[in-house]
Amino acid sequence: MKIDSATFYKSCSELKGLPVSSLPEIVFVGRSNVGKSTLLNTLTGRKALAKTSSTPGKTQLINYFTINDRLYFVDLPGYGYAKVAKGQRYEWGRLLGGYISEREEISLVVLLIDSRHPDMESDQQMIEFLEYYQRPYGIVLTKYDKLKQKEKSRVRKALKSFSLKTKFIVNYSALSGEGKESLLEQLENYTG
Numbered sequence: 624m625k626i627d628s629a630t631f632y633k634s635c636s637e638l639k640g641l642p643v644s645s646l647p648e649i650v651f652v653g654r655s656n657v658g659k660s661t662l663l664n665t666l667t668g669r670k671a672l673a674k675t676s677s678t679p680g681k682t683q684l685i686n687y688f689t690i691n692d693r694l695y696f697v698d699l700p701g702y703g704y705a706k707v708a709k710g711q712r713y714e715w716g717r718l719l720g721g722y723i724s725e726r727e728e729i730s731l732v733v734l735l736i737d738s739r740h741p742d743m744e745s746d747q748q749m750i751e752f753l754e755y756y757q758r759p760y761g762i763v764l765t766k767y768d769k770l771k772q773k774e775k776s777r778v779r780k781a782l783k784s785f786s787l788k789t790k791f792i793v794n795y796s797a798l799s800g801e802g803k804e805s806l807l808e809q810l811e812n813y814t815g
């Protein structure tokens with residue numbers, strides 16, 4: 624797909640605040656700090672569309688962006704960040720889990736996994752969750768620029784053992800732009 628326009632639409636702190644429109648939603652999930660908001664910015668070519676931070680836990684709400692006036696990209700709070708207060712973690716988990724399991728408009732979940740750590744338990748749990756609720760999902764390996772050559776061949780192997788139902792695996796670097804075109808091509812199939 625080609626992105627002609629991308630604008631912030633709204634933030635939701637509760638499931639009942641989600642938009643009532645029936646546009647398809649492509650959702651970006653992953654551990655805190657994996658690069659979800661950064662990916663949204665590089666993918667849309669809008670540097671400051673989504674707020675990013677080097678400190679985990681930046682995105683705390685469900686953020687909607689309107690793409691080409693016909694679908695939404697949705698940026699979610701990350702999971703797996705131990706330093707977040709317990710009550711807050713519970714709250715995010717509830718929001719995240721409720722959204723993914725119940726939201727009918729979701730056409731694809733893009734699961735971002737740090738290419739340096741492809742075997743985190745929380746990511747495996749997310750994959751199980753997605754498969755349980757029969758959500759179509761694809762995997763993006765982020766921060767690919769940080770990998771050494773030797774590590775690159777190891778990553779996919781590690782992933783393949785537990786992510787059998789993924790629609791795609793794309794290597795992505797926000798720094799070099801690697802993976803951007805192939806991810807856009809994959810997303811084309813889920814624009815409704």
Ligand SMILES: Nc1nc2c(ncn2[C@@H]2O[C@H](COP(=O)(O)OP(=O)(O)OP(=O)(O)O)[C@@H](O)[C@H]2O)c(=O)[nH]1
Nearest residue numbers: 656657658659660661675676677680681682701797
């Ligand atoms: N080297 C490198 N750094 C990246 C890449 N993508 C993201 N980062 C850095 O990773 C950090 C976290 O990025 P965010 O996009 O804010 O991460 P997030 O997943 O939205 O995090 P939360 O909102 O806390 O869940 C920032 O310092 C980014 O600059 C990448 O492809 N390569």
Ligand SMILES: [Mg+2]
Nearest residue numbers: 659660681682
């Ligand atoms: Mg974020």
